[in-house]
Amino acid sequence: MFKLDAAGNETVLHSFARADGANPYPGVIRDAKGNLYGTTDGGGTQGFGTVFMIDTNGKETVLHNFPTGADDGYFVWGGLVRDAKGNLYGTTFGGGAGGCSGNGCGTVFKLSPSGKETVLFSFDSTDGDHPEDTLIRDQAGNLYGTTIWGNTRSGYGVAFMLDPQGKETVLHAFANSGKDGASPSAGLFRDKQGNLYGTTDWDAYNSCGCGTIFRLSQ
Numbered sequence: 001m002f003k004l005d006a007a008g009n010e011t012v013l014h015s016f017a018r019a020d021g022a023n024p025y026p027g028v029i030r031d032a033k034g035n036l037y038g039t040t041d042g043g044g045t046q047g048f049g050t051v052f053m054i055d056t057n058g059k060e061t062v063l064h065n066f067p068t069g070a071d072d073g074y075f076v077w078g079g080l081v082r083d084a085k086g087n088l089y090g091t092t093f094g095g096g097a098g099g100c101s102g103n104g105c106g107t108v109f110k111l112s113p114s115g116k117e118t119v120l121f122s123f124d125s126t127d128g129d130h131p132e133d134t135l136i137r138d139q140a141g142n143l144y145g146t147t148i149w150g151n152t153r154s155g156y157g158v159a160f161m162l163d164p165q166g167k168e169t170v171l172h173a174f175a176n177s178g179k180d181g182a183s184p185s186a187g188l189f190r191d192k193q194g195n196l197y198g199t200t201d202w203d204a205y206n207s208c209g210c211g212t213i214f215r216l217s218q
Contacts, residue, residue: 001028001036001054013058018043020062021050026079026134028054031086037063039076039090048074048095051088051111063088063115071097071119073107078187079134081143086113089120089143091131096122098129105129105150108143108162120166125150127170128158133187138194140164144171146184146198156182159196159216171196172216176204181212194218 001014001024013036016022022043028036034056044050044065051064066074073092080088088111096119098105105123108131112118120143123129128147135145141164151158151173159172176182181200189197196216202209 001038014054014060016040016043020044020060021052025077029080029082031082037080037082037088039078039080041075041077041093046074049076049092051076051080051090064111064117066092067095068117071095071104071107071122072117073104073109073119077132078145081135081137083137083141087111089135089137091133091135091145093130093132098122098124100125100129106131106147108135108145121162121168123147123150125155126152127168128160132185136188136190138190144188144190144196146186146188148183148185148201154182157184157200159184159188159198174200176202179203179205179212181214 003011021040023041028038036054040050048066050062053061073095075093077093078091080090092107095104096107105125107119108121110118129150131147133146135143143162146159148157153173154175156174156176158170161169181203183201186199200212203212
C-alpha cells in the first residue's frame with residue numbers, strides 16, 4: 001500500500017506479509033477520517049483473502065479473514081463500497097452456498113464496522129457465478145454488479161441488482177451472440193437516470209472478439 005504526493009514522491013504505507021493478507025488486486029476506498037479500506041485475494045489466517053483497514057498512521061487492522069464458515073466466500077478480486085453507517089460491501093469470486101462443482105459460485109457480503117460479516121447472497125450459476133468486480137450502491141441501498149459466468153441463457157455472465165433484503169434480480173444475461181458481449185469482469189457505472197454502463201471481456205460479433213461497451217436502460 002503506497003501514497004504518492006503531488007510531486008511524485010512515494011511513501012510505502014504498508015507491506016503485506018501474507019499473514020495479514022496477500023495480493024491486493026483492486027484499489028482502496030477512503031473514509032472522512034482518512035482511513036483506507038481494501039481487500040486481498042489471498043493470505044490471512046485461512047489463506048483465502050482478507051478485508052483490511054489502514055489508518056492514517058499506517059497501522060493495518062484485518063477486519064475479516066475468509067473463510068470463516070462453510071458458506072463464507074473466498075478469493076476477493078473486487079474492491080469495496082461503504083455506506084453512511086460505515087458498513088462495507090463486496091463480492092467473493094468463490095465460496096457460498098451455491099453449486100459450481102461444490103466450490104461455491106461466489107457471494108455478495110456485508111461487513112459491519114465491528115467486522116461482523118453477513119453473506120447477503122450466494123450465486124448458484126443460474127443467476128450468475130464468479131463475480132470479479134467492485135459493486136456500486138444507489139441511494140436506496142440497492143447493489144449492482146456483474147459476474148463473468150453463469151445464467152440460464154448461455155452461461156456468459158450477468159449484470160445484477162441486489163436489494164437491501166438480499167433479493168437478486170438479473171438485469172441482463174449475456175449471450176455472446178450478435179452484438180451482445182460475454183463475460184463482464186469489470187464493475188458498473190450508474191448515471192442519474194438509473195442507466196448502467198459497463199464492459200465485457202469479449203464478444204462473438206467480429207473476428208477479434210475484443211469485447212464490448214454496453215448500456216442497460218433503466
